[in-house]
Amino acid sequence: xxxxxxxxxxxxxxxxxxxxxxxxxxxxxxxxxxxxxxxxxxxxxxxxxxxxxxxxxxxxxxxxxxxxxxxxxxxxxxxxxxxxxxxxxxxxxxxxxxxxxxxxxxxxxxxxxxxxxxxxxxxxxxxxxxxxxxxxxxxxxxxxxxxxxxxxxxxxxxxxxxxxxxxxxxxxxxxxxxx
Amino acid sequence: xxxxxxxxxxxxxxxxxxxxxxxxxxxxxxxxxxxxxxxxxxxxxxxxxxxxxxxxxxxxxxxxxxxxxxxxxxxxxxxxxxxxxxxxxxxxxxxxxxxxxxxxxxxxxxxxxxxxxxxxxxxxxxxxxxxxxxxxxxxxxxxxxxxxxxxxxxxxxxxxxxxxxxxxxxxxxxxxxxxxxxxxxxxxxxxxxxxxxxxxxxxxxxxxxxxxxxxxxxxxxxxxxxxxxxxxxxxxxxxxxxxxxxxxxxxxxxxxxxxxxxxxxxxxxxxxxxxxxxxxxxxxxxxxxxxxxxxxxxxxxxxxxxxxxxxxxxxxxxxxxxxxxxxxxxxxxxxxxxxxxxxxxxxxxxxxxxx
Numbered sequence: 001x002x003x004x005x006x007x008x009x010x011x012x013x014x015x016x017x018x019x020x021x022x023x024x025x026x027x028x029x030x031x032x033x034x035x036x037x038x039x040x041x042x043x044x045x046x047x048x049x050x051x052x053x054x055x056x057x058x059x060x061x062x063x064x065x066x067x068x069x070x071x072x073x074x075x076x077x078x079x080x081x082x083x084x085x086x087x088x089x090x091x092x093x094x095x096x097x098x099x100x101x102x103x104x105x106x107x108x109x110x111x112x113x114x115x116x117x118x119x120x121x122x123x124x125x126x127x128x129x130x131x132x133x134x135x136x137x138x139x140x141x142x143x144x145x146x147x148x149x150x151x152x153x154x155x156x157x158x159x160x161x162x163x164x165x166x167x168x169x170x171x172x173x174x175x176x177x178x179x
Numbered sequence: 180x181x182x183x184x185x186x187x188x189x190x191x192x193x194x195x196x197x198x199x200x201x202x203x204x205x206x207x208x209x210x211x212x213x214x215x216x217x218x219x220x221x222x223x224x225x226x227x228x229x230x231x232x233x234x235x236x237x238x239x240x241x242x243x244x245x246x247x248x249x250x251x252x253x254x255x256x257x258x259x260x261x262x263x264x265x266x267x268x269x270x271x272x273x274x275x276x277x278x279x280x281x282x283x284x285x286x287x288x289x290x291x292x293x294x295x296x297x298x299x300x301x302x303x304x305x306x307x308x309x310x311x312x313x314x315x316x317x318x319x320x321x322x323x324x325x326x327x328x329x330x331x332x333x334x335x336x337x338x339x340x341x342x343x344x345x346x347x348x349x350x351x352x353x354x355x356x357x358x359x360x361x362x363x364x365x366x367x368x369x370x371x372x373x374x375x376x377x378x379x380x381x382x383x384x385x386x387x388x389x390x391x392x393x394x395x396x397x398x399x400x401x402x403x404x405x406x407x408x409x410x411x412x413x414x415x416x417x418x419x420x421x422x423x424x425x426x427x428x429x430x431x432x433x434x435x436x437x438x439x440x441x442x443x444x445x446x447x448x449x450x451x452x453x454x455x456x457x458x459x460x461x462x463x464x465x466x467x468x469x470x471x472x473x474x475x476x477x478x479x480x481x482x483x484x485x486x487x488x489x490x491x492x493x494x495x496x497x498x499x500x501x502x503x504x505x506x507x508x509x510x511x512x513x514x515x516x517x518x519x520x521x522x523x524x525x526x527x528x529x530x531x532x533x534x
Contacts, residue, residue: 021302028298036292050292057298114282122285136252137285143254162248168283 019064019072027072028057034073035080038134042084042127052087056080077139078149081131088127114172121171129164136161182211238266243273247280314522321518 019027035056040049056079060067067075122130131150135141141149143157152160180186181194198205238246243266249255250263267277292298 021300025299028295032292032295032298033290037288037290040290053292054298061300115286118283118285121283133285138287140253143252158248161252162245165248165251165280165283169279172282173279 018066018068019060023069023072024061024064027060027069027076031073031076032057034139035076037138038077038131039080039084041122041134041138042130043087044123048087052080052083055083074141074145074149077135077141081149084131085127117172118168121168124171125164125167129160129167132157132161133164133168181208182215238263240270243270247277251280251284317521321521 032053036049036053039052040046043049043052056076059079060072060076063075122133125133128150132146135146135149143154143161146152146161147154147157150157181191186194194208198208236242246255246259246263246266250260255263267274
């Protein structure tokens with residue numbers, strides 16, 4: 001599909017456009033919440049998550065002539081994930097302090113709610129394992145799609161995800177979480 | 180290379196011969212051969228069955244964990260899922276493990292990204308082009324209307340084919356048209372027939388040419404000024420007869436916009452010509468009143484002077500604010516204002532759309 005756009009110099013350039021303005025805005029409506037949920041569950045910081053989401057959509061807009069409309073979701077998640085990893089590396093020390101405080105809270109009281117316990121277990125996973133679980137359970141991506149987003153092959157995704165499941169299971173059955 | 184078995188037979192023989200010739204180096208060769216690692220026999224990979232490809236293999240007691248993970252990850256088709264569920268029913272001791280793994284699946288939460296409008300984008304390039312063509316179309320339409328108005332206005336004087344109507348002095352006075360010829364050489368009476376004929380009525384009744392087109396309502400009573408252009412005038416003289424004379428060459432091609440102006444002529448007139456005053460309405464009728472003659476008053480005497488008319492422009496119509504399109508009188512200033520407003524609207528409309 002090719003469309004004609006006019007540049008600022010009044011030159012008619014016949015450039016292939018895979019995503020129109022309308023399709024881009026439709027992507028915003030459909031996937032902004034999903035991307036935001038994925039990032040905020042990882043970072044546990046709303047403002048930083050919003051920045052990453054906006055950066056991802058901005059990049060999608062800039063590259064709308066090379067990104068097909070059908071693949072905008074995976075493109076968004078890929079860009080957002082990479083942005084998130086960069087952000088985590090920058091603020092890793094600060095994030096560890098936050099986790100320490102969170103863990104102290106966990107030890108202060110018994111948790112009976114399975115859902116809450118599960119989310120606590122999720123926060124104990126590594127960044128890679130947490131992203132794998134979120135992409136799998138929240139977004140329903142396949143092993144292959146997760147691998148494309150995170151830069152892993154299918155086998156790696158399978159193995160890392162299974163290890164994450166085992167870690168979550170072990171946390172659920174740990175004596176401090178079982179009444 | 181000797182210790183790594185990388186040498187052929189001849190090279191190995193050469194090394195051995197060298198070592199025999201150099202006994203001090205034989206110990207070094209022996210040490211190098213001793214540091215070579217030997218494989219261990221007891222080191223094996225446990226549970227090779229987990230490495231086997233299981234797509235075509237049903238779930239069994241050796242590979243159930245992987246099937247459990249595939250089940251909770253929703254990577255199995257319907258048939259494979261049924262087999263797993265059946266297997267779990269057949270092995271109750273594995274049910275708790277299967278249930279616990281199912282509990283590790285997160286349930287999607289509804290988290291909303293607030294203010295999605297900050298993410299929307301709009302393309303303006305296409306709108307720029309579309310708007311440009313719209314402006315061009317509007318500009319072309321405006322120019323066309325202006326040209327039509329310009330063409331139609333002068334042609335209204337041609338509608339009557341230059342026929343100059345006789346003004347009835349008894350009626351309401353309209354701004355008279357006075358044609359003022361430039362100074363030219365005197366012309367014989369014979370020539371006057373083909374050029375300007377100026378006849379002064381004996382009654383000293385000055386006849387004026389009624390303007391074909393009303394210029395401005397506000398200056399009806401003012402002294403009119405006429406633009407004159409170099410050209411001969413063919414006018415038939417009359418003696419009090421009511422007669423309409425075609426003056427194609429006079430009016431149609433040479434007479435410009437008549438603009439009434441106060442005493443404008445006085446400053447621009449040529450010496451031999453005076454402004455012909457509109458005759459007073461004294462209620463008297465004169466047979467010469469209906470005669471349409473272009474009269475020229477000579478300051479030097481009462482004799483009629485026949486001169487070829489030379490017209491030259493003496494005034495402009497800068498103060499004329501009105502123009503006529505057909506029979507519709509339009510104000511130029513208002514038209515200009517309207518066009519400017521239209522241009523502003525078209526310019527501001529794309530900004531409103533993008534917002």
